[in-house]
Amino acid sequence: MDAEYYSNARSKMTEFVPPGCITLLDVGCGCGGFGRALKAQRQVEVWGVEPVREAAQEARIHLDRVVEGLFDEAAGLPMAFFDVVTFNDSLEHFPDEMLPLKLAQNLLKPNGLIVASIPNFRYLENIKHILLEKDFKYTDAGILDKTHLRFFTLKSMKRLFENAGMEILTVQGINPHWWSGWKLFLLRSLFRHHVEDMKHLQYVVVAKIK
Numbered sequence: 634m635d636a637e638y639y640s641n642a643r644s645k646m647t648e649f650v651p652p653g654c655i656t657l658l659d660v661g662c663g664c665g666g667f668g669r670a671l672k673a674q675r676q677v678e679v680w681g682v683e684p685v686r687e688a689a690q691e692a693r694i695h696l697d698r699v700v701e702g703l704f705d706e707a708a709g710l711p712m713a714f715f716d717v718v719t720f721n722d723s724l725e726h727f728p729d730e731m732l733p734l735k736l737a738q739n740l741l742k743p744n745g746l747i748v749a750s751i752p753n754f755r756y757l758e759n760i761k762h763i764l765l766e767k768d769f770k771y772t773d774a775g776i777l778d779k780t781h782l783r784f785f786t787l788k789s790m791k792r793l794f795e796n797a798g799m800e801i802l803t804v805q806g807i808n809p810h811w812w813s814g815w816k817l818f819l820l821r822s823l824f825r826h827h828v829e830d831m832k833h834l835q836y837v838v839v840a841k842i843k
Contacts, residue, residue: 638774642666643721645807647674649748649837654716658682658740660704660733661723665692672696680715682708704733715740720749722835725781734797738842747799749838750807752776754784757810757831776834787830790838799840806833 641663647670650657654677659668662681672679672695681699683689689701700708704727718737724730737747752775753759759776762768771779785793787804794801809832 638663642670643750644670646719646721646748646750646837647671649803649805649839650677650717650719651746654746656680656715657717657719658710658715658737659696659719659721660737661721661726662688662692662696662699664688665695665699667719667721668692669695680710682710704736706736710740712739713742715745716742717746717748720747720751722750722752724749724751725778725783725785728782730783730793731797734793734799738797738799741842744841746802747794747838747840749840750835751785751790751838752778752781752835753787753806753830753833755786755831756834757828760831787836790836794838794840797840798843800843801838801840803837803839805837806830806835807837808834810834 643666646667650671656678657671657680659679659681662668662683665681668679668681671677679696681692681696682704683692683699683701684703686701689699692699700710702708718740724733727733734747754776756776769777771777773779791801791804811832
């Protein structure tokens with residue numbers, strides 16, 4: 634197990650969890666860093682699901698309950714129990730991203746929320762890699778993480794949640810980065826709103842059951 638890979642606390646994501654959340658499920662919880670950060674801020678019961686054994690064992694130290702295994706119906710999670718289900722850069726690891734969204738909806742209480750951080754395939758550095766370096770080289774982490782099975786743009790993220798029958802409440806870019814200098818100025822001048830979505834490494838989608 635790559636300890637650094639599974640230990641990211643994703644503390645930025647805690648601000649997207651509403652204050653009224655009492656029970657939360659973190660799908661792909663890794664070593665439990667996100668839940669640990671959230672529990673340090675407020676009173677909340679945090680469950681996790683994690684398929685990697687070593688990470689799941691570490692997460693049990695920090696979270697209220699951890700299911701070691703895949704996020705599917707066999708995990709035996711309680712229906713209509715959670716106020717929030719989070720996917721912190723985990724939806725892209727599923728062969729069919731619609732299935733975990735549908736299962737998450739069944740696990741949520743009425744008016745429950747899904748909070749998802751999703752890597753942005755159109756991130757400027759990734760597009761530079763493809764267009765200028767003429768390559769599509771998988772890496773150990775990042776957008777071209779070798780374990781990613783799906784790739785998303787801002788547009789396809791929104792479509793995913795709409796097709797899942799959910800109402801999108803918030804879409805916000807996180808971890809921004811721009812090139813500096815005249816090249817970026819020229820790019821933005823020529824294409825304007827067509828490149829604005831390329832600024833952020835990830836987008837956060839907050840959606841509720843209709």
